[in-house]
Amino acid sequence: MKKLALSLTAALALALPAQAQSKYPERPITMIVPFAAGGPTDIIARIVGENMSKTLGQQVVVENVAGAGGTTGITRAVTATPDGYTIAMGHLGTFSAAPATYPGLKYDPINGMQTIGLAGGTPILIVAKKAFAPKDLKEFVTYVKANTDKVNEAHAGVGSVSWTTCTLLKGQLGVPKLNSVAYRGTGPALNDLVSGQVDFMCDQIVSVAEQIKAGTIKAYAIASAERSPALPDVPTTKEAGLPEYQIEAWNGIAAPKGLPKDVVDKLVDALDKALNDETVKKRLLDLGTVLPTKEERTPAGFAALIKRDADKLSPVLSAAPKQ
């Protein structure tokens, strides 16, 4: 009986034919999202992917492969066969911060993968509990520096966007050892910020905008070049007196290195078409996303962005007291 099963396996294994690569795409494309479904990256992937399916003429299937701050999914995607049928939607953390955060990382975002383009940027805000003493960003900076032992910062776990961006902030303020309270995800962290258990955190606009509008928490500044139309009253870090703190949590598409040129072009074109589509645009803008520039939608432009942020984050993250 065992023999039968084994020989069956062997026979089927031999029947494996090679795949022809003629007219891409001939079958559904898997877009790996390295996070659980429903998060900001997943939503952007699904919005963009749905439209890309129309252009490519084949379904773009989102597959959530969560784990290790998104690095599990990206590893699977960029080590797949470079045939264009496996691509990944990563973000600031998995492409720029991961090399400095995860010493044993199995991929190289700078040299070891084929970038396709940026899908959108999400502004980062510095927010605090309603009753936190400082009134504006300048006071906040002075207060935090003077009361390192009293202040509690919240973040959504090592490797998360809120942790990455807040570590950058703490590094720039010269208070890397501030008390930091780790939560499992943005939701619980935000809950304790609203109820005043912790003092401040940094997070993406989509998570905090409604709370700011409702006045349950307050925002000191937005770490982008311009104010967000969703929160026109929140000043930029430049206006509020901390110009060096500039960071966005962007999402972008990458594929395994060695992808044929025509496949890359088709994917870049599909992404560009998706981002020009009115419905997609509206959905992304509703999320507080900043649409990428023409340059950022190209493989080279996106690669430059990954490198720029990696250079900015690496020194702070490597020095961060996480171990």
Place this chain on the structure above:
Amino acid sequence: MSEMFANLGLGFSVALSFQNIALAFVGCLVGTLVGVLPGVGPIATIAMLLPITFGLDPVGALIMLAGIYYGAQYGGSTTAILVNIPGEATSVVTTLDGHQMARQGRAGVALGTAALASFFAGCVATVVIAALGAPLTKLALLFGPAEYFSLMVMGLCFAVVLARGSILKAFCMIMLGLLLSTVGTDLETGQERMTFGFPPLSDGIDFAVLAMGVFGFAEVLRNLENPEARDVVRAKIGRLLPGWSDIKQAAMPVVRGTGIGAILGILPGNGAVLGPFASYTVEKKIAKDPSRFGKGAIEGVAGPEAANNAGAQTAFIPLLTLGIPPNAVMALMVGAMTIHGIIPGPQVMTKNPDLFWGMIASMWIGNLMLLVINLPLVGLWVKLLQVPYRLMFPAILIFCSIGIYSVNNQPVDVAFTALFGLFGYLLIKLGFEPAPMLLGFVLGKLMEEKLRQALIISRGSFMTFIERPISAGLLLVAVAILVIALMPAMSKKREEVFTE
């Protein structure tokens, strides 16, 4: 009060449109299906169906997704009762007495009781959300890390009461569950803990993997060993639906379970998982003859099932009133809302009253539909038990394998489940109960996280747990439960024969 009725009126006018009723029905049907299939949870399904809802209006989309969510809760109990596999943490308790009832030929009664209890709890919870949603929000904000830690300690004391045999062995299992929960990347420092350097373990052990291994696979192994035991299930099929005496026996547990579940469901950080455990503990403790529990007591199904469903519904309160999701499914609902241009926040109720009240009204409609869908299915499910076991368990295996694979799309998870199957078989051989271990596992992660948060905020002072009144109160309850549980054990140690 009149305002509430006006609001509910608005809600029903939204939810009772033909399209929304149809969507609620589809959601409940799909939800029941994925709930029954072991492994494929509501999370994977809601995620897959998100793009389909693009074309719908936001209210309709959310009604359908919510239907999947509570449909899955219903369906999960079916699997727990029929084949002893808890799909989610909340149905672990249902396996204890529900599956025993099935073994005694009372599967139909167990399923019917679960459906009726859930329906009652769902109706009450809907009213609770409508009437008290806004004020109850404050409860979620009263719970900081210290309170939450004490709540978890209380929950672990419930696990002691869950034990069917030796209390010492139950303690062993709770601690083992806690130990397993610490596997994976440390949240505070990002360091890998006890992962053997194996990447798939870096996010810890998945609940579905552990539960399906120690319950599902191990149960198959045990049944293969005792052909007599498994045939009991097929031999007698009693009455299909609960009779009057069953209903009388189950009524009060359902009421109590609903209350317990509704309160715990509101708490942030997935307090709902405690509901069924708490309800079971209460029922076992106030029962005239606690020894019936674990051997097919109907109260052990009715109470926890009510608590489960009530908690599943009131978990919407923090989402709808605060805009903060209390668990993974609710986080996905946030995603669904954002896709439709509604960013959840404290203002949803005032800014989108039709969405808010429409969803609440649809919850009641959904519960009614679940009853309509599920009661006729009871007969079908019971018939399934008559499939010869030599075909039943390979079917369980393929469903479990595909289900586990699709949780994270990780093939290695299936192999891990097999490993935990072996582990569970070993536990059976050594006379350990897996249920307390699963509770320890579920609570362990939260407990460590909250303990560390509380101590960072209090700068290392344990006094924080006693100084804060709610936390102190919860700890007192925990001590009381422990004393009550240990007293009889001390006095009549091992009087009871430990039987499987």
Place this chain on the structure above:
Amino acid sequence: MSLNKIEAAQGWRIRSTQDFAGGLFMIGLAALALFLARDLPLGTLRQIGPGMLPKSIAVICAALGALLSLNAMRYKGEKLSGWSWRGVFFVLGAAVVFGLTIRGFEIGPLKVPQLGMLVSGPLVVFIAGLAAEDVRLKELAIFAVAMTTACALLFKYALSLPIPLAPWLLGI
């Protein structure tokens, strides 16, 4: 099996092999955990390190295990019963085969191609089915094919989960 004073006075010997082995099992697992967590810092109460909980829980586990083993020498209890290797081998083996073949796998020199559900499905049903003592091969083979078809329709089409069907044949 009630607590019997005379019994307890009869001196120390293993009276319940099941509990005794259970205690050793707990101690063994605790030792493994302590070994794996040996390099994790304990931290301080103010800033609990990653090693604090695993190590303290492991110590408690070991203590409970020791207590269980000691009790097994004082009170009578269940005996250990035999293993059924047939079930363990076929049932768990079936799941492992599914995990190895569904997406393909590479462990060192062993390379398994990505076979997809149309192959992994019948394999898991068939191999698992061999565990039953009353197995009927023909019936099982038909059942394996039927179950796989049903699962493909259910998971791939009704629920549209991203599970590979047969990438080598259909491309999906």
